[in-house]
Amino acid sequence: MKSLFLLLGCAFIFSACTSHSTKGTVTVYVSEDQVFSEPLLKDFEKETGIRVHAIYDTEESKSTGVMNRLIAEKANPQADVYWANEPIRAEILRQKGILAPYASPQAEGIPDAFRDREHYWTGFSARIRVLIVQKGLKTKPDSILAYADPKYKGSAVIANPLFGTTTSHIAALFTFWGEQKTKAFMKAMKANHTALATSNGESADFVASGSYGFALVDSDDAVSRLKAGKPVEIVYPDQGDKGTGVFVVPNAVMLIRKAPHPENAKKLIDYLLGKESEKKLAFADCAQIPLHKGIPAPDTLKPIRDLKTMPVDFKQVAQKMIEIQPYLKAWSQSK
Template identity: 65%
Template sequence: MKFILLLFVSLIFASCSKQNDTQSVTIYVSEDQVFSEPVLKAFEEKTGIRVNAVYDSEESKSTGVMNRLIAEKNNPQADVYWANEPIRAEVLRKKDILVPYESPNAKGIPEEFKQKEHYWTGFSARVRLFIVNKNAEMVPASVFDYAKPEFKGKGVIANPLFGTTTSHMAALFTLLGDANAKQFLEQMKANNVAIATSNGESADLVASGKYDFALVDSDDAVSRLKQHAPVSIIYPDQKEGETGLFVIPNTVMLITHAKHPEAAKKLIDFLLSPETEEILAFADCAQIPLHKGVKIPASLKPISELKVMKIDYAREADEMIKIQPYLKAWLDR
């Protein structure tokens, strides 16, 4: 009788544990809360699964929750991580904080935006493009126009030690090799490129007419178009033989020893769905879907019509750490 009672109690606990596993999920988020929160609420409404979200603060943007995941490695509190680019995903993968998960919704996403062993998958991307003042006499067509004499003193770029400009620089070093990338940056310096504090400030300097062009994230450019600033968008390096533009997808990943693995997988499936990509395309962040056929605003081009830079994000993660001393010295000169 005692054995039967203990068995009954254990079954109840097992049932409750399984129920809790599917009724809530904890996600750490580096994407801006103003854009990510509506997506997570849509998931809650669709599935009935409660989402506990922990967001990066502006002060620790893109590194705060990543560092928390590293600190919690032996006692994970998160089930899922939504990063706003692939570099942090690669850092976590190398530290054995992620476990592979191949979502059925990943099948429609191009291979270059997925980790080959399914440790992370990309979705809803920003691209690096030019915002150009409409009064500019000459329009740049390539990132390497920053170094051409005819554009001397006309271009501005965000501080390369921070944010997506750092990622873009690391991509160029990966693509060109150290010697060629450094030569390009030295030519930029000699060409009097201006340095702004951020992509947003770069876009504002172009909108005001102080500079003719800037390399920024697509959301910075689209927001100025929505504000009716006198600017246009140029997608760089799209010709035959050119590098293509740098793409920065969001990434989502499953945490090792997640407490709610079934709910976590459902959330990952939702984030990788065309439904989520449409939400983010029409939000103010104006992110470009990676699935084909998703509706997008008229101000954006679909990813299938763009020539994309071929990048190994794992190599880029290593390169970004390696080039920091050089970028600091370049900036201080």
């Protein structure tokens, strides 16, 4: 019994001692996939000597696990920086009072549309929402309205709009088209027997395997299937005069209010917003599109300047997203 007590005591002391040193470190919560984000954070460590402690989101938590932690930790934040894979949830954090403003000098050159006016978050390296289409499909869809077109009945799939960038996209449509038109579109999408996948990745796999004709996914999901030699192609939706344009989803980086290491946090934010980081993300497997001018876009995608993009106010979209969650839950569970 005494030795058990001794062991327990040692265990506690050891565990407590392994808590991180507070000097020369920065803690970042990351929603971008670990396979893409970790190399960049390692480079930051090498270049600055600042140790990065990261928590990555997982597939299981649908990219919202660290969001929940940030909210739960509001009173006593552990994170310094949050690297989100889209700015809508950053807006939710801002509205909950979890973020602090920081105007990074590296944000110069990033278009205003992709940064918060009050500097609570700044966008970088974007994905776009594209249609991944089965090669050889007789009539290729060129708009997201194809989901409601009887011509494509039963041949489309979309990720569950309760999670991820699909939620953001639908919320953006609510702000752009208005409630009535968007709900009519959603209803028609259901009536058209649109299949639901659990993620954009799964939607892309369905199309790649020939189970469905097309899906609305993030550009990195489409590019990775294209690079893997799957019989698919990318369509940039709604490029016509009356089209909404493509929905652009930048990464977003933000400083946490009362961050334990604010100076190191700012250095990391500056690093992530730098041109070099955008270049690395553009030529990594995720093929993200740089927002700074003068950085070449990945070969597999068109540069943003060559595309018609959907005008979006991320603040409005964030508010709308909270409002429509019950509707989306009911929609996704309806038959």
